[in-house]
Amino acid sequence: MAVPELTPEELLTTTRSVRKRLDLDRPVAPELIEECLRIALQAPSGSNRQGWHWIVVTDPELRAGIAGYYRKGATAYLAAGGASAAGYEGERAATQARVSDSARYLAENMHRVPVLLIPCLEGDVTQIPPQVQAGFWGSLLPAVWSFMLAARLRGLGTAWTSLHLGYSREVAELLGIPPGYSQGALIPVAHTIGTTFRPAPREPLETVLHHDRW
Template sequence: MAELLPLDPDQLLTTTRSVRKRLDLERPVPLEIVREALEVALQAPTGSNSQTWHWIVLTDPELKRKVGEYYARSFAVYSQNQAPRDETGQRVASSAQYLADVMGEVPVLVIGAIYTGGDLPAGNQSGVWGSLLPGAWSLSLALRARGLGSAWTTLHLAYEKEIAELLGIPKGIHQGVLLPVAYTVGTDFKPAGRKPLDDVLHIDGW
C-alpha cells in the first residue's frame, strides 16, 4: 500500500490542483498505485448504484503517443479560439500548452468512460455524467493523497470516435474525462484563488 501524504480532509480537498508543468515525466508510476487509487474511486456514488463506469488505463508508449497527438490537435483548435487573457489567464494558457505538448509522454493516462448502451440523450445529461464524474474526481483526490498529480481534461473528446477505435472501446461506451497521471515535482500545493462565496451563493432562491 502506498504511503499517504499527511493531509486532513479539508487540505486534500483544497490542494488537489490541476497539475501540468509539475508532472514528473521521468519517474515511473507503478500500475499497482493507480489500481489502489481506483479502488478508492469506486466508492464514489453512481445513479441507482448502477456502477456502469469503465476506466481505461494507458501505459503503452505508442498508445499514449497516439492519444497525445489527438489531444494536441484538439488543443490547437481550442487555443486559437480563446479571447485575450489577463495575467492569470496567460499562466493557465502556458500551462495548458505545456500539457498539450507532453501529453503522450506522461507516465500513465486514465480515461474515465461510462456505459450508456447507445447514443447520449438529447436533453439534460446530468444523470449520465453524474454517475461517472464523482468517481473521476475521487480518483484525482486519491492520487493526490499518494503524491501523484493529474489534470482534468476533456479536449480529447473532439476525437472520441478515433480514440475509441484505437483502444477498442465498444459502442455504447462514452468517454467523459482524460486524466494524465504522474508523480509531482514537490507536493506543496496550495488552495487556488476563488470568487468569494457570497458572490455565488443563493439561499432560498436566486
C-alpha cells in the same frame, strides 16, 4: 516521495490541476493506480449501476496516439481563446495567463505523461436526452474526482482534461472501446515535482452565492 499527512480540508483544497509539475520522467507503479481506482469504485452512481470502465494507458505508442488527438483539440481550443486572459484584469488576468501557458505545455507534452487514464461509462451519450445527461455524467464524475483525490494522497498529480473528445471515435478505435460506451475525460497521471500545493485564488463566495432566488 512521501506526501505530508493531509486533513480532509487540506486534501480538498489543495488537489489541483497539475500540468507543469507532472514528473514526465518518473514511472508510476501500476499498484498505485489500482489503489486509487479501488477507492474510486466506492463513489455513488445512479441506481447503483456502476457502469464505469477505466482504461489505464501506459503503452508509449498508444499514449502518443491519444496525445496527438488531444493536441489537435487543444490547438483549436487555445486558438479560439480558450483559457486566455482576455477580459480579465489584474491578478485574475495573470492567473489566466498561467493557466493558458500550462494548458499549452500539457498539450505539447501529453505523450510524455507516464499514465493516461480514460474513464468510460456504459451508454452512448449522443443518444441520451438532454434532460437526463446530468444524471448520466453524475454516475461517472464523482468516481473520477475520488480517483484524483486518492492520487493526491499518494504523491501523484492529475488534471481533468476533455479536449480529445472531439476525436472520441478515433480514440475509441485506437483503444478498442466498444460501441455503447462514452468516454468522460482524459486524466494525465504522474508523480509530482514537489508535493506542496496551495489553495487556489477564487472569487469571494459572496459573488456566487444566492439565497432562495438569484
